[in-house]
Amino acid sequence: MTDGSGDAGGAPGDAAEDGGTTPGDASDAADGDASSAAARTARDRAERRILPALAAGTVLLLAVLFYYPVGTVLVEAVRVDGRYTLEVLVGVLRDPFYLGDLAGLFAGESPLAVAGRLLGPDRRLGIVGFTAYQAALSTLASVALGLPGAYVLARFEFPGRRTLRSLTILPFVLPSIMVAVGFVATFGDDGTLNAALSAVGLPTVDLLFTLEAVVIAHAFYNAPLVTRVTTAAWESVDASAVETARSLGAGPFRAFRDVVAPQVYPAVLMGAALTFVFTFGTFPIVLALGGFELATVEVFVYRLIRNLEYAEAAALAIVELAVSLGLLYAYLRYEARHTVRSRGVRPLPRHRLLPASPSFGQALVRVGVAAYALVALTVFLAPVLSMLLASVTGPDGLTLEHYRFLVERQRTGAAFQVRPWPAVRNSLLFGVGALAVALPMGVVVAVLTTRDYRGRKLVDAVAMAPLSISGIVVGLGLLRGLVFGVEVWGTRIAVGGALAVVAAHAVAGYPFVVRTVGPGLDALDRSLVESARALGASRARALLDVELPLVRPGVVAGAAFAFAISMGEFSATVVLATGTEQYTMPIAIERFIGRRLGPATAMGVVLLLVTSASFVVIDRFGGETGGL
């Protein structure tokens, strides 16, 4: 900087001229074609501000739609009758009803005594403990069901492998309440399972409202997630690394243990961690399959809210949040250390599923694959098929009675009754609205979180937090914060219920847009954007011209996700739509399921059809979803 001081007087002036801060400077800079240059400068300036403006808008939206409402709810846990207190929170922590024997820790008992009781035969888990217990079981089941799937998809070649790989995304976006209906139709007293069992002369079982049913339903959701992430990791193992190990003297098993396994197990861990977090916050499945006997934390929060015990609900939500966030944080720390994505590797060669003359070992493996395929087919197809079947069967065999009921209800239903068409219409409207908000929000966040800068981690965390906050809390926050109205500078601002539902759905959906668009952006060579910028494109223009066209499959997938999430969203909607006209298809199903299964399954089929149709539409408009 020594002789920079000599030029310092001139430099700021030059910079100002370049920025065109005053009209005089701008015309001065463009001697010849002043008017077109001025127009260009104006356009450039506008373009340059788009991205910061969008970023600011996203932050504002997040604050209004998520952080403020959730904040108002959580504050209730420490604010009773206008004064701040930890009484309620401490009360929840010390209540064995919630924390079981662990509550003793917060009540001042010695950790040894607590541990002793926890290991003893009469341990009490409490609601939180039970929730963690069922989440752990569900995680185990999901890994057990998902891991062989990854093995088959990564190591065998067979017709339809790619399609099957793409389909593993499907369970995740299926509306949970619909899946719950499907499982009721499978495990119920008159369900397909018992029908099948009695058809072959076996005694019937009563799985409904048992832990087993809940765990299997969770595996339905999360095993494909484990399969997806593990398959991706397995496919990114470089064949030449394995070949190197073999040439150095390692046998096939040793090579697997030393080369393949270390690259695959972080993915398994990731699948397991996410499964645990998701199943810890489970709601519709347990509500439908477990009843209040198997209540998890989320179900209890919902119950407390319905009883208007907001303080206790908020305190319980905070405990839930602490567990989820803690786990998510631990996972992200782990992920940060293990994201060595190898690119351009030669994947391991795949075996043919049906070799011409299999050896004994090969045949044995194939028998195992066949057995697994049978189990997987049962778990994944049974609920959907059972739902379809149940929707067209009555006490006297095949019937269209349930669909007739829907039509009848639509024509003659009273104002207070749930009618099918408004549910379909609302779902579609909310879906489109949520998509319109979530897609740009997700893309902006993806752009902001793929670049390296200070504070990026914070942005990432702030933007991804909605994934770990329960829908119930978001819904309640929106209800009490925005729908009931907020006082801002003496003016009462209230948001309509429909807008609040759209907001909740957008908040639930946009992280998925980030997750589908972000990796694509991340993988793009940064010199592409830099080339565009050196050629004169602003940051926003480079995004539009270069990055987005190249990550279009991810954008389309994100759109499909956001829409599907909105279609299936239950937790926040059930809070916001109580006693209003804003009910959606999942809410309608829940209202029906309590009284009669038939119409619920019929409604479920309608939801399935509408969701599938929307997927096709998004797919058509957005081009092929190759990245999915």
Added chain:
Amino acid sequence: MGSEDRPGGDGAAPDDAPVAVELDGVSRRYGDTTAVSDVSLRIREGEFFTLVGPSGCGKTTTLRLIAGFEAPDAGTVRLGGRSVEGLPPEDRNVGVVFQNYALFPHMTVGENVAYGLNFAEPPGGLTREERVRELLELVDLPGMADRDPDELSGGQRQRVAMARALAPGPEVLLLDEPMSALDAQLRERLRAQVKAIQRELSITTVYVTHDQEEALAVSDRVAVMREGTPDQVAPPRTVYRRPATRFVAEFVGDNNVFEGRVEAVEGHVEPSDQVDRNIHENAPHGVGSPVETEGSVGGAGNAESGTDAAITAVDVGETVARVRAPGDVAVGDRLSFCVRPENLRILRDAEEDGRDPANVLRGSVASAEFLGETTRVRLSWGDRELVVRTTDPLSGTISVAFDPADAHVFAHERR
């Protein structure tokens, strides 16, 4: 450190072309590591300027600071005399070619080349189409506009990237290792083409490479970088013949570096033109570019040949060498000097007799690499190694000798 070679350092620049790119005390840090440390450079209009150095020396970061992809932590970058602080890359009027070319895969070759014309009128009153055609002809790819980038070979992509960068008529062309992904033969052909285009357009060019041979072949001036700072900034010949530091001596071409204490100063000599003897025949390809004259650009210091010198006896361990040292040398000083392999003459037995033993070094052949034109032979000399070049097969113990004038002293530590 090589300050006498800095352009403008002694105001001796014969070329008075205006400065196109100027770095003034520029630094860039990433966390604890300093990628670029207090770099000052002046690159003149129309100059072909190369940043060369091993990986991690800060050459690419320097280029990115000029392009505006990075912002300096200290110092000023000026383009055309104006500070570009805070100016985004799109407003700097630079053309950039990356190592992997970064062609937009979803656009045709023509669309790629035309992309920059969305933001600037084509120069010379041409239409977009005419400009694209002109550029594709310039890089010898006429009629390729409708191809997709993935239909092209590596060399063709590189040329499309050149055409794209040049289309909007940038003031400065920045090339970041544009050849390193190509095979050796293609690389030599393309670098000649790049050089020809640069000459034709007289466009100021900053070229980044780790390949010192490439740097010597194409550049008007070279900055040899190490640990974030240029060790030497000079025309290729100066860098080759008179490296400013031990690092430069060893990085650019093969070299034999000696270090020792001055035993005696044996008399001063007139500035001589002997220094340059031998080099023309033995220099690597391309150094003898006909248009170039020594020190024509940026006025690299010819400090040594213009000043007083002394023949000095230096104890380098195995022997006492006679070298031509700066005139102010004194007994007891420590000198470091280097002798190029091509200046180590292999002596036949007969020649050895009667020679001053000072500059005769005897060693045994440790290894030989056949390079085609010549063979690179490594001799064990005491516990050190000497590199010599020969056209004849060698074995056993041999003697080599060098002329005191062929020793270049690059470090002088006073007692």
